[in-house]
Amino acid sequence: MLESLRTDLLHEAESNDLRVIVISAEGPVFSSGHDLKELTSAQGWDHHAEVFAVCTEVMTLLQDIPVPVIAKVNGLATAAGCQLVASCDVAVVSDKSKFSTPGVNVGLFCSTPAVAVGRSLPRKVTLEMLFTGEPISAHDALLHGLVSRVVPEDKLDEVTMKIAGKICETSRSVMALGKATFYKQMARNRNEAYQIAAQVMVDNLTLKDGQEGILSFIQKRKPVWTHSAEKADE
Template sequence: MLFRSALTQLQRRLYSQHASKLTNVTNNEGVKTITMCNPKTGNCLSIPMMQELISNISAEWECKDLRVIVLAAEGKIFSSGHDLKELSEEAGRESQEKVFSVASSLMRSIIECPVPIIAAVNGYAVASGCQLVAQCDLAVCTDISKFSTPGVNVGIFCSTPGVALARSVPKATTLKMLFTGKPIGAEEAVQTGLVSHCCSKEDFDKVLDELCADIVRKSRAVVEMGKRFYYKQIDQDIMTAYKNGGRVMVENLNLADGIEGVNSFVDKRKPKWTHS
């Protein structure tokens, strides 16, 4: 992919050093957890924070051991959205344009990442923080979590968060959030499809671990192929999507893991994935 090839050596060095105070990265049995650790600012999506998230998400894409990414946060706020200082009149138009350019790159890195990305939300996800949740492939939240796009309250309509919301939840919910700025709770977030799982704070880690384990047990090669086609077909008309979907499924059947999967089903045994 073009995005992957465009990664700079600097980004890779930043990832390997893990020196920043904005995020923390851990790896455990195929699960990479990227934790935003700037709770004093509500884990705001400043330009440095977004650049670091891009670097962390984009690292190790070729490693077969990487199977799923969890995007988490310290504190009571998952993310408060963009740093308004970078969007102020004093910051200037160039800074404003850079904020949304980097934000688009962050969302694109989630889409183009070969493995599923799960947002782990325990608290508030606001404005572009809510956009970040909506753009992730899956989301798990605690029952105290809330999601909002309150920009309209301060004269800044949440147009870019609306892009992700419109592709994740029904029109009525999206526009209610955008027009009123009022938050929706965890229960409504599940009902409308913004998040896939909701649980108590006590069960949060267990539910998240089980979801990650379910993905890790699958063939990475098959999941990667499926994720890439899913995002590609969204923008296609239905007949084109079916035509291309049939072609992708044939390609899938001829993957090493596709062949192994069919054979293991016929032989009534567990498949032995090579992730190729």
């Protein structure tokens, strides 16, 4: 499944028409993480290394590809499934959803899920989840920053598609630049982050879509996006 998801992400990201990705699931579980049958000694340590290497690649791809990725969650997300939610740019979840990192209870501490979860949640909330394996509710996940929205189950599709629709109204090139810059500056200290962001604001203005957006606002009309990273004329 990880290899399939990786292939889909790489293929879709190459399309200039792609504007947003929504990751969802069917049934009462969004994702339960790794199949433990793949992680026994019978499979071999090289296989284990490959499993976690592919998982890491998928999780980083979610933030590296140039379009926003929305997790639409209706159910349980555990271990690497919780990591998947934390790795997406936006997460819209039903009020019946729950999130946990229960690996410690089966002797496999959720160290890789902790990378993404620990960057979304406060440290002490993350560590309690990692140490106990106990799930948190959708509303607690919202309170602590793991998810973006909590909605009734019957409104999940509507709200998710509304957010996706708003994203589709924007410039792809501007969105790609902004997303990449956000993750880059978040990994730096404050002063370095401002240096990066200030330069990108200038770079943004050099894009055709950057100038089109400003001119359309001044002229009180809807912008006509090119969606490409083509530079504006001087």
